[in-house]
Amino acid sequence: FTDSKLSKILEMVQDATARKSQTQLFISRFAKIYTPIVFALALAVCFVPYFFVDPYIFNVWFYRALVFLVISCPCALVVSIPLGYFGGIGLASRSGILFKGSNFLDVMTKIDTVVMDKTGTLTEGVFKVQEIVTKDIEEPYLVKLAAAIESQSTHPIGLAVVEHAGKDATKELTVSEVEEISGHGLKGTIDGKEVLAGNTKLMKKFNVDYPAEIDSIVYTIVVVAVDKKYKGHITIADKIKDDAVQAIKEMHALNIKTVMLSGDKQSVVDEVAKKLGIDNAYGDLLPEGKVEKVQALKNEGKHIAFVGDGVNDAPVVALADAGIAMGGLGSDATIETADIVIQNDQPSKIVTAIKIGKLTKQIVWQNIIMAMIVKLIVLGLGAGGIATLWEAVIADVGVALLAILNAVRIQKMKL
Incomplete structure (x- = not known):
């Protein structure tokens, strides 16, 4: 049980209660200073008039x-x-959203740019083989080599190719x-032959010549080469998630800039970005390329949330102000690194997380202002x-109860 995903989620929940927000930390420090000051003022109220x-x-x-002394009790602030x-x-x-600490609720209120991975985040991540093109090789054998x-x-x-082959x-x-x-892709030996299976960058890396028209194919492709000779390619397509378009619209409604980063070729990335209405999209990126793009945005003073699922996304998730992992499809490394985990992999939950952060901050400041x-x-x-003393007691307890009820109210709200 200790190594199971459930135990890790429970551990994350426990950690979340230990990680305090900036507002909580301020109130805790404030209470430590406030209490002796108020006690000193109460003594002053009692004895200074003597003079x-x-x-x-x-x-x-x-x-x-x-x-x-009674009315100055800070319990309304410290509890609520x-x-x-x-x-x-x-x-x-x-x-369906797990915050790993209340401090990340505050972070989400400042987000002005959401950067997203494509595959598994905005698309289903379930690929299907659409077309197979061969050269000097039988189609079934090409598929077997690629699948192997x-x-x-x-x-x-890769899983789509394996599934298609059987x-x-x-x-x-x-x-x-x-x-x-x-x-890039994969390199290996099959029955004594060197086999390459991956994108066109892999072919260029190993100096394999391939038909020029492959570069103009919009969809994702797996190019196969045997002993550094092009033998064919497999066209694969992915499906955009049902709520992805609505999620992007809601982000724009909140004046949040949207950016998509992907290792897929630029033509595929541009096509998906056009369908979703994303502001900026960058393709042909290696993991370090994604890190560079996010770092460049941070250097511009942007407050960034990065959403990803693959193990390659873990460094970018760690770099962002708020790292968000898709929990269903996400790798263990990304989920461990992330500050926020979306359990059901719906892009619309990104907006929900931002709204919950803003709503929480609003209620917390309502309590602070009302109590003060x-x-x-x-x-x-x-x-x-x-x-009178009774009025002070009623005011103190009443404010504390009102603040607590206002704080509890958030759990009944619908977004």
Whole structure:
């Protein structure tokens, strides 16, 4: 159980309650300073009038000091503010979003740019073979070669080729020395022949000539070469997620810039970006290329949320102000690195996470302002001898209860 995904999720939830937001940390520090200051002021209310008021009646000023001390209790702030953040985390959890700390609720309120990976984040990540083109080789054998080497990878494109070939198609082939070249594809040996299966960048890397028209194909392709000779290519298509278009529209409605990064070729990326209405899209990127793009945006002063799912996305997730992982399709490394995990892989939940962050901050500041205004009024009345001790008790407890009820209210809200 200790190594299971459920135990890791439970551990993340426990960690989330330990990671405090900036507002919580401020209130905790404020309470430590506030309490002795208020106690000193209460003593001043009791004894300082001795030097200025005639006649000085100790019982009157002692009573006023007690009123001052009771109403100044910071419990409304110290209790309701953490409760507000817990409520935000609870609302997010019920929406299928796991925040790994209340500090990330605050971070989401500042996000002005959302950068997203393409495959598995905006698209289903479930590829299907559309077309197979061969040269000097039988089609079934080309598919077997591609499937045999792609079976050594967990990439969705490779899985599509393996599924198309069938699970028993590669049994008679001997595969060895398989090497995954990040952002390019796979290289290996099958029955003594060197086989390459990947994108056109892989072919260029190993100086394999291929037909020029391949570069103009919009869809994702797997180019296959045997002993550095082009033998054909397999065209594969992915499907855009149902709620992706609506998610991008909602981000734009919140004045959030959208950027898509992908290792796929630029023509594929441009096609998907056009369908979704994304502001900027960059293709042909290696993992380090994604890091460079995000770093460039950060250098411009942007507050960035990066959303990804693959193991290659983990460095970018760590770099972003808010790293978001797709929990269903996401790799363990990305989920571990991320600050926020979307359990059901829906892009629309990105907007939900931003809205929950803003809603939580709004309620927390409502409590702070309400508590401070009421306390300052009653403090003044108490020091002036107008408010009684019972009124101070009722005001203190009443404000605390109102603040707590307001904080709990967030868990009942619908987004």
